[in-house]
Amino acid sequence: MSTRATSITPRVACIEAGGTKMVVSIGTTVAEIRDNRHVITTRDPSATTREIQEWFASQNTVGDIDAMGIASFGPLDNVDCRISAFSPKVEWRGWDWLPLASEFVPRDRVGFDTDTNGAAWAESLWGATASSAVSVYLTVGTGIGGGIISSGEILRGLTHSEMGHVMVRRHPEDSFAGACPVHGDCLEGLASGTAIEKRWGVPGTQLAPDHAAWVFESFYLSEMLATVAAIVAPERVILGGGVMDVPGLREESRRRYREAFVTSGHPAIEILAPALGHDSGLLGAFALGRARAQR
Ligand SMILES: [Zn+2]
Structure with missing residues (x-):
């Protein structure tokens, strides 16, 4: 564990934890974090975190980490660095x-938040919303999530927001029951990648850009x-x-x-x-760790 004083440009170990892959990196700058990115396939929690631990341990700079x-x-969870007990990813409940992070940095040097809040923050620091006082990042993937940035900070209340689970008006021609296990036809239940696949029987990647699916999709995104x-x-x-x-979905929405x-x-x-492409979540982890090192 690093015991040295925090450097002016803190070295941050980053984890973007996703359901299908984990992206890890170590660096002191955005460019360095992007250059050092390493992808690990998500398996069960023990095997996945062991692989993350081994990757960090193998890096020459691991002794100089200021924060994670x-x-x-x-x-x-509302407290600590835990996945909720209600997570749909049962084995991650x-x-x-913290035990993994604590192998490398003291507990108060661990920054933790949702991947969407992290991505929202990274985009506001270095990306598409850099000049906005108030901005929102919405991600539409397997699920739908969002983060709000206000005056340079992630907006948090009792917990993180759950913007994918808002209720939206129905498209008049949509009879699909919805795919959200909790609400059925919330936004995520009607417009996530999971919902698209359940409604049409194939993943969205197999539907042509002029398929009716995208009429519904742009309708629901505009409602959101x-x-x-x-x-x-x-x-x-x-x-x-x-x-x-x-192609064209963002423009149509x-x-x-x-x-x-x-x-x-x-x-x-x-x-x-997004201006940071697929790195916004990883750079979100960098922002979260960096903020801890600079406190
Ligand atoms: Zn829902």
């Missing part, structure tokens, strides 16, 4: 990241944009995540939002792609 940042899939705009009124909203790789809502008084928020 972990941006993890949720839901998370209640998983505590209206909700976000009404509650937060951010200057910019990032629409990221794997589902947003469909933006167009429908403007047509259905801005014309009746909703704010003309800017709707953007």
Whole structure:
């Protein structure tokens, strides 16, 4: 464990913890973190964290780590560095990241939050929302999540937000029951990658860009944009995540939002792609760790 005084440019060990892969890195700058990224396939918690531990231990710079940042899939516990006991990923329920982190840094040097809050923060520091006082990052992938940044900080209340589980109006031609195990037809239940696959019988990656699926998808995303705009009124909203790789989907969601809502008084928020690509979660972990080192 590092006992040296924190350097001016702290060296941060980063973990972006995802359901299918974990991305790890060590570095002092954004460029260094991106250059050193290493991907580990997510298996059961013990095997996965052992592999992460071994990778960190194999790095020449491991003795000079000032802090660790972990941006993890949720839901998370309200305290400590734990996955929630209600996580749909059954074997990860209640998983505590601290024993792994404590092998490398003291407990108060561990920054921890959701992967979406981390990504939202990273984009606001170095990416698409860098000049916004208030911004929102929405990720549409297997699930749907979001983070709010206000005056340079992640907005947190009793716990992290659960923006994927808001209720949206139904598309009049959509009879799909919904895929959320808790709510059925919340936003995630209607518009996540999981919902698309359940509704159409194949993953979204196998549906043509002019498939009816994307009419429903842009409808639901524009409903969500209206909700976000009404509650937060951010200057910019990032629409990221794997589902947003469909050509034209972001543009169509933006167009429908403007047509259905801005014309009746909703704010003309800017709707953007992530600027950090698939590194926003990893750089979120960097931001979370760096903040701990600089306290
Ligand atoms: Zn739900």
